[in-house]
Amino acid sequence: MNDHRSLKRREFLGRTTAAVAAGLAGRLFGKPLPARADRIDEAAAKVGRLPRRPLGYSRREVSLLVGSGDMASAPAEAAARCGVNYWHKANQWARDGAPAFILKNREAHLCQVTVDRIGGNHETGRIDEDAHVDFVKEMAKRTGLGYFDDMQFHYGYHNAREVKSDRGFVRAFERLKKEGLVRHLCLSQHGYAGSGRVKGGESAAEVLAAVVEDGLYEHAQFMYSYGQDAETAGFLSLARKKGFGTVAMKTSRGLGRMRQDKAFMAGLPVGTAPHNALVRWLTTATELDAAVIRVRNLDEFIETFSGAGKSLTAADARAIEMMTARADETACRLCTACQPHCPRSVPIADILRCERYALDDGDGEKARALYGGLYRRADACAACGTCLSHCPQGLPIPDRLAAVHRLLGGS
């Protein structure tokens, strides 16, 4: 007899309500779903303990995959149980406070506050020492964390000259450090070469090389994925030589589209899974210290995190080759090499980043919001073809731009 039939109606309703509250509704009358805590335990057991590596000048031991303040709560909790100890964008917890599993053991976790320019966006806004100090203080209170281990300059500098000429972010960090509210300085770096709104913008790799030589920042987050990228590879070698920390982001280039292509998935070598192969490659076959990878639920968490620190098998290596070839045909690596050559200053990389959010991350809302906020959209492209020869992937840029506009342009 099913559970509910043996209960008096009141007991049944009580149990039903409790089940709904616990997020277990949906299969109450069939085989019961395991409780949330059990599913988290099960996921953590499947993944196991994540290896750690020293990060940057501080040599702090950091898990090979790092967590994020915008991660869903179940995978975040499972990640913590597997030893994930670095939390990017921890200020995202400002609304409801940091998770209990972090607050209970605050010193065991490294929490990062992500700080944006003010008075505009990452292209038009300015570095403002006082505003950054106020923001970090407010976030330390609202998250309940009390302090942040890392203060990150979000989007980074526009060019190498700005690294030296505008020290406002560094001064804000030094003031907060004296008060015990932050400990290490880091940045995430996007590319600004050819940006129509940033005078003298340079690529992420050029700026990062200047940051490493400057010696004030401890580590950086930057876009990195499979495929040849000589400029970023050069920066990675420099970083490794100098002991500067490196964390890859936007790593799963084109993967969402591949997963939806049944023929592509069926052609992958037996026993491989795209995110698992990606993580094996990132954590054992590159010069990176760590990586951030978006996972939306416990299933994705298991597939992805279980690859951390494990060597690539021959089948995984073949899967990476196939993924690279497919991504090179479809998904922009956001290098900005094409942009300085566009006579109309079309923000090609930003537009194709929106495409990745929509088609690979399945986040149409974010993609539409970002696309709608761009100062120039894909319909500014005159299809002149000047950019084509500058793309290392040989992407059909005007065609891709037109497709993005059809997808996100709202007309």
Ligand code: SF4
């Ligand atoms: S094809 Fe479009 S994006 Fe490329 S250079 Fe010409 S106008 Fe710019």
Ligand code: SF4
């Ligand atoms: S379109 Fe090509 S050159 Fe332009 S940012 Fe993307 S990968 Fe780089």
